[in-house]
Amino acid sequence: MVQFSQDVDILKWEPNLFCDLAWPSQTLCEGDDGELSGTTFTSSSGSFDSCGLSSGKVIYLNDNDGINGCYEIVSVDSATQLTVSVLRGDDEGDLIAPPSGSGIGYRVSTFDPQAQEVTYNILSYFDIKADETENILANDALRQASVYAVMSVVFAERIPRISEPVGSSS
Secondary structure (H helix, E strand, O other), rough: OOOOHHHHHHHHOOOOHHHHOOOOHHHEEEEEEEEEEEOEEEEEEOOOOOOOOOOOOEEEEOOOOOEEEEEEEEEEOOOOOEEEOOOOOOOOOOOOOOOOOOEEEEEOOOOHHHHHHHHHHHHOOOOHHHHHHOOOOOOHHHHHHHHHHHHHHHHHHOOOOOOOOOOOOO
16 A cells, blocks of 8 residues: 555654554564674664665664664665665765664564555545555655655554543543
């Protein structure tokens, strides 16, 4: 299904979603044997080409030497290699290398299920048929609306549930 926003669009607004609020059920891959040199990230245990990774996804990297952040996945080069970059202001801009290191823990999680649901709701609201989306997919306003809606869904899921309001009786 088409969707108005990708994970990297969400990263632009709220990087902590990928650091702190990743859901295990939406984790595509993870490991602790990552190596980063320039914009090349490798993992000998990775299976990047078969776990649903693509450009536009986000990788969270963490080690004991100061690497602790989220980076955009620019391309999946092989089963064990990705091209990554510090988030760029322009998707066509030059890649920006994160700090180098080895023994890096990594996790790629996604909010695609929420983005797909938001896209469905936007299309339904405006009565747009799926085959009519080609002309509107590049719409920045809809991308931003999708990002905000995805973030609101994710944050709402993290609010503690209260079974009954204080002072109510059954």
